[in-house]
Amino acid sequence: MTVHPPPSQTTLSDPPMMASSVPLRKYEGLASWQALRARRWYAVMGLMIFVTCGAIVFCLQFGAHALTMAELWSALTFSTAGNEDVARVIIWDIRFPRILMGLFVGASLAITGAALQALVRNPLADPYVLGISSGAALGATIGLALGLGSIVGGLGLPLCAFIGGGVSIVLVYGIAASQGRLPMHQLLLAGVIVNAVCSALMMFATSILNPASLYRVVLWLMGTLNAPSMPALIGTGSCLLIAIVLLLRESQALNLLAVGEDAARSLGVDSDRVQRTVFLVSAVLTGAVVSVSGMIGFVGMVIPHLVRILCGSDHRLLLPVSALGGGILLMVADTVARTVVAPAEIPVGVITALIGGPFFIYLLMTRKYRFIA
Amino acid sequence: MSPQALVSTVDTPLPALEVRQLSFRYGSVQSHPPGDRAAWVIKGMEFTVRQGEIVGVIGPNGSGKSSLLKLLAKLVRPQAGTIRLFGAELGALSRESISRQVAYMPQDLSSDFPFSVLDMVLMGRFPYRHGGVWNLVGWERREDLTVAEEAMAQTDVGHLANRMVDTLSAGERQRVLLARALAQVPRVLMLDEPTAHLDLNHQLEVCRILQRVHEQLQMTVLLVSHDINLASQYCDRILVMKQGAVVCIGPPQDVIHPRVLTEVYGCQVLVDAHPDTGLPRVSLPGQDRHQTVAVSGML
Numbered sequence: 190m191t192v193h194p195p196p197s198q199t200t201l202s203d204p205p206m207m208a209s210s211v212p213l214r215k216y217e218g219l220a221s222w223q224a225l226r227a228r229r230w231y232a233v234m235g236l237m238i239f240v241t242c243g244a245i246v247f248c249l250q251f252g253a254h255a256l257t258m259a260e261l262w263s264a265l266t267f268s269t270a271g272n273e274d275v276a277r278v279i280i281w282d283i284r285f286p287r288i289l290m291g292l293f294v295g296a297s298l299a300i301t302g303a304a305l306q307a308l309v310r311n312p313l314a315d316p317y318v319l320g321i322s323s324g325a326a327l328g329a330t331i332g333l334a335l336g337l338g339s340i341v342g343g344l345g346l347p348l349c350a351f352i353g354g355g356v357s358i359v360l361v362y363g364i365a366a367s368q369g370r371l372p373m374h375q376l377l378l379a380g381v382i383v384n385a386v387c388s389a390l391m392m393f394a395t396s397i398l399n400p401a402s403l404y405r406v407v408l409w410l411m412g413t414l415n416a417p418s419m420p421a422l423i424g425t426g427s428c429l430l431i432a433i434v435l436l437l438r439e440s441q442a443l444n445l446l447a448v449g450e451d452a453a454r455s456l457g458v459d460s461d462r463v464q465r466t467v468f469l470v471s472a473v474l475t476g477a478v479v480s481v482s483g484m485i486g487f488v489g490m491v492i493p494h495l496v497r498i499l500c501g502s503d504h505r506l507l508l509p510v511s512a513l514g515g516g517i518l519l520m521v522a523d524t525v526a527r528t529v530v531a532p533a534e535i536p537v538g539v540i541t542a543l544i545g546g547p548f549f550i551y552l553l554m555t556r557k558y559r560f561i562a
Numbered sequence: 563m564s565p566q567a568l569v570s571t572v573d574t575p576l577p578a579l580e581v582r583q584l585s586f587r588y589g590s591v592q593s594h595p596p597g598d599r600a601a602w603v604i605k606g607m608e609f610t611v612r613q614g615e616i617v618g619v620i621g622p623n624g625s626g627k628s629s630l631l632k633l634l635a636k637l638v639r640p641q642a643g644t645i646r647l648f649g650a651e652l653g654a655l656s657r658e659s660i661s662r663q664v665a666y667m668p669q670d671l672s673s674d675f676p677f678s679v680l681d682m683v684l685m686g687r688f689p690y691r692h693g694g695v696w697n698l699v700g701w702e703r704r705e706d707l708t709v710a711e712e713a714m715a716q717t718d719v720g721h722l723a724n725r726m727v728d729t730l731s732a733g734e735r736q737r738v739l740l741a742r743a744l745a746q747v748p749r750v751l752m753l754d755e756p757t758a759h760l761d762l763n764h765q766l767e768v769c770r771i772l773q774r775v776h777e778q779l780q781m782t783v784l785l786v787s788h789d790i791n792l793a794s795q796y797c798d799r800i801l802v803m804k805q806g807a808v809v810c811i812g813p814p815q816d817v818i819h820p821r822v823l824t825e826v827y828g829c830q831v832l833v834d835a836h837p838d839t840g841l842p843r844v845s846l847p848g849q850d851r852h853q854t855v856a857v858s859g860m861l
Contacts, residue, residue, distance in 0.1 A: 227701055230701075307675070310673070310674070310675075311674070312674045312675065434698070437698050437699050438698055438699075438700075440699050440700070441685075441688060441691065441699065441700045442688075444677070444681070444685060445685055445688060447673060447675040448671065448673045448675065448677065448682070448685070449668060449671065449673065451632070451637055451666070451668055452666070452668050452671075454637050454657065455635050455637060455661060455664070455665070455666035455668075456661050456685060456686065456688045456689060456746065457657050457658040457660070457661030457662075457688055457689040458657075458688065459657055497675070497676070501676060501677070501678065501681075502675040502676050502677050502681075503677070503681055505699035505700070505701070
C-alpha cells in the first residue's frame with residue numbers, strides 16, 4: 190500500500206516528527222478470514238443441529254424400558270403393524286414429548302443465560318438472578334396451598350407459577366427502572382431483593398401446607414420434565430421461538446454492550462431499548478420455563494460459558510449455539526435422571542446441579558473474574 | 563485501496579462543535595437544592611471547535627473534562643445550553659446519526675468477554691449495519707470489511723486481526739480502540755485520556771497515529787489529557803478547564819503560561835521551550851526552587 194502525501198497542509202507549525210514516516214502495514218489474510226467467519230457460522234450451526242438430532246435419537250432409546258435398535262427404528266418409521274405396539278407408545282407418547290420439553294427448557298435457560306450475561310456484563314450471571322424463578326415458585330406454592338393445583342385440567346400449577354413469575358417481573362422492573370432507564374446494578378439488586386422476599390414467603394407457605402401438597406411442591410422445586418402436557422409444550426416452544434428471533438436481532442448490540450455501555454452508546458446502540466427488550470424477553474421466557482419444569486439450575490450459567498470457551502464471545506453465534514447446547518445438556522441429563530435408578534427417577538435439577546456445581550468451582554479457581562456488574 | 567475509504571465526504575464551512583451556555587450535573591434535579599452551585603459538573607461553558615483542528619482539553623482532576631466529552635458525544639444530556647455538531651442541534655440528532663459523525667474512544671477497554679481484534683474493529687461498523695429478514699443477526703458486508711481493514715492499517719493492528727483483545731498489551735489495545743473509532747468514519751474523533759497508562763514508546767506511537775489520522779483524513783480531534791506536554795506538542799489549541807468552566811482556550815504558546823497553570827492547578831510550575839519544537843514545556847519546580855518560589859509568592 191502506498192502512503193499518499195498529506196492532502197492538506199498540517200496546521201501544526203513544524204511538527205516534531207513527520208507522521209507519515211510511520212509506514213502503513215496491512216494484513217493480507219483479512220478478506221479470507223471474513224469469508225471464513227460467515228462460513229464458520231453455518232458450519233457450526235449445521236454441526237450443532239446434527240448433534241441435537243443425534244441426541245434426540247439417543248435419548249429416545251434409553252429409559253426404564255430398554256428398547257433394541259430394531260424396535261426403535263420400526264417405531265420411528267411407523268413400519269410395524271397395529272396401533273397397540275408398545276415401542277411406539279413408549280417412544281411417541283411418553284419419551285418424545287418429554288425429550289422435546291427437555292430441549293425447549295434447556296434451550297430457553299441457556300439462551301437467556303447468555304443474553305443476560307452480556308446485559309449485566311458478568312459472565313457468571315444466570316436466568317435466576319432476576320428473581321423471576323422464586324416468584325414463580327412462590328406462585329406455585331400458593332396455588333397448591335389454596336388447592337388450585339389440579340384445576341384447568343392439571344394446568345393449575347404452571348398457571349399459578351407463571352402468574353407468580355409475572356408479578357415478580359413487574360416488581361423487579363419497577364424497583365430497578367428509573368427515569369426510563371434500566372441501570373444494571375439496580376436490576377441485579379432488585380433481583381436479589383425479590384428473591385429473598387419470595388423465598389421467605391415461600392417458607393411460610395410451605396409451613397402451612399398439608400403433606401401431600403408439600404411433597405408436590407418439593408418435587409416441583411427440584412425440577413422435573415415428567416409428563417409434559419401438550420399446551421405446556423406448545424406454549425414453551427412458541428415462547429422460545431419468539432425469544433430466539435428477538436434476541437438474535439439484538440445480538441450485535443449485545444456484543445457492543447458486553448464490551449462497555451458508554452462505548453456501545455457512542456456506537457449508536459440504543460442501550461435503554463436493548464436492555465428493556467432483553468430483560469423482558471428473558472424474564473417472560475424464564476417464567477414460562479420455570480412454570481412448566483420447576484427450578485433447573487446451572488444450565489443457564491454453564492452452557493454459555495462452555496460455548497464462549499469453544500466458539501468465542503460473538504453473540505450472533507453464541508446465542509443459537511448456547512440454545513442448542515442447553516437443549517442437548519438437559520435432554521441427556523434427563524435421560525440419565527430417568528434411567529440410572531429406573532423405575533424410580535432422580536429429579537433432573539439434581540443432575541444439572543451435580544454437573545454445574547463442580548464446573549462453577551473450576552471456573553472460579555482457574556479464571557479471574559470481576560464480580561462487578 | 564486508499565485512505566480515502568475513511569474520509570467522510572460531507573463538507574460544510576460550519577464549525578465542528580459549537581457549545582453555548584452548557585450546564586450539566588449528575589443525578590436528578592430534586593437531589594440538589596436549587597442554590598447548590600457545587601453540584602454542577604459543567605456550568606455555563608462556551609467554546610467553538612473549528613473543522614480539522616486538534617483541540618486538547620486539560621484541567622485538574624474533577625474539573626469535568628470527561629463529563630464534557632460525554633456531553634459532546636451525547637452519552638449524557640445537559641440540563642441547560644446547546645451543543646451544535648456541524649450546525650445541527652445535538653439533542654435533535656438520533657443516536658445513529660451522531661455515531662456516524664462522532665467517534666468516542668473510552669479510556670480503556672476492560673471486559674470479561676473475549677473478542678478478536680477484527681470483531682472489535684468491525685463493531686465500529688455498527689452505525690452502518692444492515693438488518694432485514696435475511697440478515698437477522700446483522701453480518702457485516704464487504705464494504706464494512708474494507709473500511710475495517712483500512713482502519714486497522716492506519717493504527718497498525720492488521721497483523722493482530724485474529725488475536726484476542728485480552729491478550730494484547732495496553733498500547734496495542736489502545737490502537738485497536740482507535741481502529742474501531744476510525745471504522746466509524748467519523749468527522750470528529752473524541753478521545754478520553756488516549757495515553758493514560760501507556761509507557762513513553764506507546765505514548766509516542768499513539769500520538770503519531772493520531773497526527774497521521776488528522777493529516778490524512780482531515781479529522782477534527784478533541785482529546786482529554788492529563789499530560790500537558792503532550793497536549794502542547796500535538797494540539798492546535800488547548801482548552802483549559804477548572805471546576806466545570808472554561809478558563810481559557812487558545813494555541814499552546816498562549817495558554818501554557820505559568821500564571822494560568824498556577825491559577826488552575828494551584829501549584830507553581832515552570833514553563834520553558836521544548837528543545838525540538840520551541841513549543842511550551844511544563845515541569846514541576848525542584849525542591850529548592852519550590853521553596854523560593856513559595857516565599858517570593860508570599861512577598
